[in-house]
Amino acid sequence: MSRTGQTGRFRRAKLAAAAVGLLGTLLVPGVAQAHGHHRPSTEDLQLLAINDFHGNLEPPAGSSGTVKEIDPATGQTVSTPAGGVEYLATALRQAREGHRNTLTVAAGDIVGASPLLSGLFHDEPTIEAMNKLGLDVTSVGNHEFDEGSKELLRLQNGGCHPTDGCYAKGRKFKGADFEYLAANVTSEKTGRPILDPYWVTEVHGVKVGFIGVTLEGTPNIVTAAGVQGLKFGNEVTTINKYAAELKRKGVNSIVALIHEGGYPASPVYNYDCGAAGAGISGPIVDIAKKIDPAVGAIVTGHTHNAYACSIPDPNGVPRSVTSAASFGRLYTEIDLKLDKRTGAIVRPSVTAANHVVRRDVPKAPDMTKLIGYYNTIAAPIANRPVGYIAADINGRGSTDLEKPLGDVIADAQLAGLAPADKGGAQLAFMNPGGIRADLVYKASGSEGDGVVTYGEAFTVQPFTNMMQVKTLTGAQVIQVLQQQVSGLNEAAPKVLQVAGLTYSLDMTKSGADRVVVPSVKLGGTPIDPAASYRVAANEFLAGGGDGFPAFTAGTDKLVGASDLDLFTAYLSAHSSAASPLAVPAEDRITVLGGGTDQD
Structure with a gap:
């Protein structure tokens, strides 16, 4: 079930590895020891996370397009315009600068309940935008099932829509370059996950695994037709099952992508929940407290809230749990160290912070072109x-x-x-x-x-x-x-x-x-x-x-x-x-x- 990152979506990781390889002769043990150098015992990894994008390619309007933050000049809470994939792409690309190991991940609802620019085309524009954005892996969310599991599989694998067809002559939808994970979504007929339960990549010799789940209660918030023939398992049971499987395969650095979330005590995007997570409530608290301690970080979504918290694991040790609000208004930067000897995430090393996708940066030209292409097709309907x-x-x-x-x-x-x-x-x-x-x-x-x-x-x-x-x-x-x-x-x-x-x-x-x-x-x-x-x-x-x-x-x-x-x-x-x-x-x-x- 696992896959290593060897497709086009990891070109930048492979280029980085190639660049390191050119210098490899300078770092062989004998030479390094002769000059008093020692190989580092850890490898840095940057994760950039989003969730609940919901096809918001253009800057969201009204309150959906703002985040609350503290004005440093006045100390007052203000609403700051944020979001839009042109700005999100720029922000993520800038955030990656200086990091040789970086992955972009998500916690579900990338599509579904989308504005017309994406929804009119069954969210193909958003999948194409995420490909350009460099998304590597995401869990499914409940809205990935709005049009049923067959449509979700089409978004993953490509092909024209079964009833609406292709939207331009000679142009076929290629599908997602990134991996959708659905560990707790199984077929009633086969009992197997409808998509891969986890995805594994390698960071300079250290294997890193991502397990993706959506909330167990998905059938309660999606039409019956959307989840027909599917079962949704318990989040904790599923994650712990696959964490054990990953460990048996020698994968000890594990991150959970969970489409379920919490409610912080403050609406301010960078609110500190406290070392023990006392400032956050909701389903994710109980879930996080039961997940295997081998899982080094937890990326969440669903509630559209912003938080970068620590919640104790089953041993009482604080563990990073994050969410980047919704609609591409924020992204979370999670920095961690991988122990090269054990292959595990060094838990005390994990830091996480949310960043506002501000609209005072240059727009990403490739995203502007993508938006313009679909706006031209949609205009006669959208502008009426x-x-x-x-x-x-x-x-x-x-x-x-x-x-x-x-x-x-x-x-x-x-x-x-x-x-x-x-x-x-x-x-x-x-x-x-x-x-x-x-x-x-x-x-x-x-x-x-x-x-x-x-x-x-x-x-x-x-x-x-x-x-x-x-x-x-x-x-x-x-x-x-x-x-x-x-x-x-x-x-x-x-x-x-x-x-x-x-x-x-x-x-x-x-x-x-x-x-x-x-x-x-x-x-x-x-x-x-x-x-x-x-x-x-x-x-x-x-x-x-x-x-x-x-x-x-x-x-x-x-x-x-x-x-x-x-x-x-x-x-x-x-x-x-x-x-x-x-x-x-x-x-x-x-x-x-x-x-x-x-x-």
Whole structure:
């Protein structure tokens, strides 16, 4: 299963090795000893890490395109523009300078939920950008399964899309030059990983292995069709299994790439979690504490947070655990030493720090050319106006449990599915994780301030999930509301965006008790637990995704248009240049005792 780095993606490593080889006669033992020199006992290795890129080739707009940092002049927290693959490529190339041993790694969700520039072409542009960027290896993330495992294998191995074909005459997609790892994703038929579980390369005689996993709960956050025929194993069990296998093969320097993460206590990108990791919470803490101590460093993702922490291993020894936020706004530099005698990572040597991908550096010309190529093809679709807004309408960038853009999307779904022949919906639910961006008033292109283009709408709703309308009882609707803050969602609530419904959440309580049941009203009338209601939701939610099994009890299903089609139709019907859409009042969910969204 293992592979050594002998393909084109390691040309720079091979060139470095060749350069060293030219000097080899100067370092043979006899000559070195005669001149009082000793061979170094360790070899330096630089890892540059990213995660959750999500096809953001162009600089992300709004809050998705900033990072929070401390202004050294004032001591205040400020938002700094960051991201864009043209700047990321420059930053990584500059970071590699002076390092003879350097690898670029990632922790999943490189593709999926992407802006139109990448998503329109099934993320082929992002794979091509990562090839140019020099990515060596990545774990899969949950979004790598948005279009199913066959599409993931196509991204790895190449070939034209099975239905859309190739996007230019005579141009065939070549696939990823880097290695996708999926150690804990196995076929139900064969029981074997669908992709390699680990990848091994050699750094001047020291073997270094990378094990890649995604979160065990991937089936809960991906459509059923996307994970059909697959099983997702436990992260810790899988990593420890393959760490043991690597050690049996003489690979003692091991790095884990995990698409699961944590929540630091501060949003500042370079926040210090403390020596014992007390400043970070979430699933990665428990995972890291159980992973084999032979794993010398852990690169994580999924939560879109930034941290460079130390979390104790099973022996209580601190170990580096990092994440570089999302969308290419940061990269993590991890420096470590490899013991040439034992072949292991010298754990006390490991240092890690996140760096901002600032936009005040030169753009990488090859990335500019790539973006220009696909923009030309996409322009007729991407630049079409679909609506107008009066100010920023925040979705991803809102920390409130009720998001302004969430209200707009839920309204669009209800409006489109309320007619009797469209499903007769009386209320609509929208999952917060499906809102991928903000609608930004200030134009980033030539369309004009306040104009919403199809490309911008696509960036907000990139999944094109088909909508469903089902009949649920009032009791089941209340159960849906309770599942937002209980069960799988108790620790990190997933508060659904609603239309047609109002209610209160008491965040001073715990679990399902947070929903104030008497406050749940439809059109101002208390919901009747025994009555039946027609409820709209996208196919992901309607299938029980995100920890909402109550939706699966619905009956009389009607399948409607896609969420994106309803969103663009609503913007076109409810806004104009003379009467742009206003920012919603956020008056549907009353939150008692505070609380912010964790997605």
